[in-house]
Every structure is written in structure tokens, then in C-alpha cells.
Amino acid sequence: MNGVTKLQAKPAKKYRAIFISDLHLGFRGCQADKLLDFLRSTESEFLYLAGDIFDGWEMKKRPYWPPQHQEVVKLILHKAANGTRVIYTPGNHDECARDFCGHSFDNILVRDTAIHTTADDKKLLVLHGDQFDTVIQVSPILAHIGSTMYGKLLLLNRLVNATRKLMGKPYWSLAAHLKNKVKNVVSYIGRFEEAVINSTRSQQLDGVVCGHIHHAEITRFGDTLYCNTGDWVESCTALIEKPDGELEILRWVDEPQGHSTQSDPRTLPKAA
Numbered sequence: 083m084n085g086v087t088k089l090q091a092k093p094a095k096k097y098r099a100i101f102i103s104d105l106h107l108g109f110r111g112c113q114a115d116k117l118l119d120f121l122r123s124t125e126s127e128f129l130y131l132a133g134d135i136f137d138g139w140e141m142k143k144r145p146y147w148p149p150q151h152q153e154v155v156k157l158i159l160h161k162a163a164n165g166t167r168v169i170y171t172p173g174n175h176d177e178c179a180r181d182f183c184g185h186s187f188d189n190i191l192v193r194d195t196a197i198h199t200t201a202d203d204k205k206l207l208v209l210h211g212d213q214f215d216t217v218i219q220v221s222p223i224l225a226h227i228g229s230t231m232y233g234k235l236l237l238l239n240r241l242v243n244a245t246r247k248l249m250g251k252p253y254w255s256l257a258a259h260l261k262n263k264v265k266n267v268v269s270y271i272g273r274f275e276e277a278v279i280n281s282t283r284s285q286q287l288d289g290v291v292c293g294h295i296h297h298a299e300i301t302r303f304g305d306t307l308y309c310n311t312g313d314w315v316e317s318c319t320a321l322i323e324k325p326d327g328e329l330e331i332l333r334w335v336d337e338p339q340g341h342s343t344q345s346d347p348r349t350l351p352k353a354a
Contacts, residue, residue: 133173
């Protein structure tokens with residue numbers, strides 16, 4: 083078993099909870115076609131929007147809001163109006179929404195953080211994660227510069243994949259590849275994860291679900307579970323909870339409208 087499940091033209095897959103983050107609506111790098119296909123192909127009791135749902139930084143520089151991005155918003159509102167419990171925990175790119183934490187709009191709850199209880203009774207902290215990013219906390223200007231450079235990298239990524247598509251090759255994330263290879267980036271991710279875990283432990287919770295660093299992951303630090311939802315500009319990933327409480331990362335790959343997924347072999351690790 084290689085851990086990959088293909089789903090084609092089937093009814094919506096039902097999960098207990100879906101966690102997504104870093105959609106970056108309003109940014110040209112958002113893969114809205116795949117995101118729409120994912121949202122249309124899945125249903126859940128809970129839908130957590132763990133920050134950077136829209137990209138206020140980019141929209142301030144160059145307004146961009148194509149019909150597909152509006153369709154994503156309409157689809158989320160439709161889910162909220164039809165029984166899905168939608169919880170939105172804003173991030174640094176949509177930080178203006180933090181002014182509305184504690185309120186509810188169109189059946190969407192806005193919270194700085196949330197606690198999700200899984201079917202097997204694990205308590206998980208849900209938040210974006212920028213609260214633990216030392217670059218953002220110490221130097222917001224440097225964070226904006228880094229965001230601009232990242233946007234240029236994603237532009238190069240699109241050019242690379244346009245060429246790969248012409249050659250009949252599958253999607254490949256240059257940005258994700260560099261993250262895994264560059265020592266400083268790997269070190270940054272490690273420090274981020276450690277800070278998130280320490281905060282989670284201080285609250286005596288079983289684990290945490292966050293986004294922010296665009297690096298999907300499920301792992302354990304001792305007896306504390308760490309889950310990162312990934313993003314929808316590079317890897318097109320979501321964290322899902324199955325009816326029995328098992329957590330898993332889904333990668334929405336291949337062409338949109340085909341309802342194609344890869345079930346990431348990384349599922350909830352067992353405690354030692």
C-alpha cells in the first residue's frame with residue numbers, strides 16, 4: 083500500500099472536520115481552481131479557516147480579485163449557511179479581520195484562537211501561527227520584504243510548472259523543494275514548531291493545528307501533537323479529521339474538476 087488514494091467523479095467525501103489555511107485569496111499565486119474543486123468535493127461538520135484566507139498585503143499593493151476567488155468565498159458562505167460550523171482564526175496577511183474576533187458573521191465565527199475536540203476526545207488548539215514567528219514579531223518590515231521575495235519565487239514556480247505541464251510532467255513545487263533543502267529555512271521551521279509546541283503544552287492541550295509557514299506536517303513532540311495545514315499557493319493541502327478522530331493530510335493534486343486527491347501517508351502518529 084503506497085498511501086495514495088485516487089478519487090474520481092465521486093460524491094462529496096465526508097469528514098468530521100477540515101482545517102485549511104493560507105489560501106491567500108487576492109494574490110495571483112492562489113491556486114483557486116484546485117481550492118474550489120476541493121471545497122466542492124468535500125463536506126464536513128466543522129470547517130476551520132486557520133488564517134491568511136485573503137491576502138491584505140498583496141491587495142494593498144495591487145488589487146486582484148478574479149471571479150474564482152469570489153466563488154471560493156461564496157462556497158464557504160454556502161457551507162456555513164447549510165449546517166457546517168465554520169470557524170475563522172485570522173493570520174498576519176488578513177490581520178484586519180482580528181478586529182472582529184469574538185463576533186459572528188453569516189454563521190462564521192471569528193476567533194483569535196479556537197479549541198477543537200476530536201471524535202476521540204483530543205483537545206487541539208487551532209490558530210494561524212504568526213504569533214510564534216519571531217521575524218513578524220520583531221521586524222514587520224522585514225516580514226513584508228520576505229513576502230515580496232516569496233511572491234517572486236512563486237512566479238518562477240508557475241513558469242517552471244507551465245513548462246513541466248507541456249512536457250507531460252506532474253505539478254512540482256519549487257518553493258517547497260527549496261524549503262526542504264536550505265539549511266536556514268529548515269532551522270526556521272524547527273524553531274517555529276518548537277515555539278508552537280511549548281505554548282500548547284503550557285495550556286495543557288493534546289495538540290495544535292496551525293498554518294503560516296506553508297509546510298504541511300503531522301508529527302509528535304513527546305506527547306504533544308503538531309499539525310500544520312500547509313497552503314493553497316504551493317502544495318494545495320488540507321488537514322482532515324475522519325469520523326473516528328484520525329487526522330490526515332490531503333494533497334489536492336493533478337487537474338481540477340477531476341476530484342483527484344492524494345492521501346498523504348503521514349497520518350496521526352501513535353504516542354510512544
